[in-house]
Amino acid sequence: MIDESSPSGRRAREAISLDQGFFRARRRATAAQLTAARAAASIGIELYEWVVARFRLPDVVVPDLDGQQSATAAATLRAMWALRLSA
Secondary structure (H helix, E strand, O other), X not given: OOOOOOHHHHHHHHHOOHHHHOOOOHHHOOHHHHHHHHHHHHHHHHHHHHHHXXXXXXXXXXXXXXXXXXXXXXXXXXXXXXXXXOO
């Protein structure tokens, strides 16, 4: 659980909007689904904070692929990051 008494814990909890933590139509979601999505997002933030506190991570390099078709953008990104599709 995020320690809401710490400044970073409060920021993490405040930073999670339902738009960020839930990727389906909120109108059709139950209250339990919305609560679960927010809890999962909180756990993700807590895990990220734990990892960055203990490891030096490389910079994230995400190219701007706006305007490309989804499949083209995905293929471009996989090529840039040297990722292969598994069979």
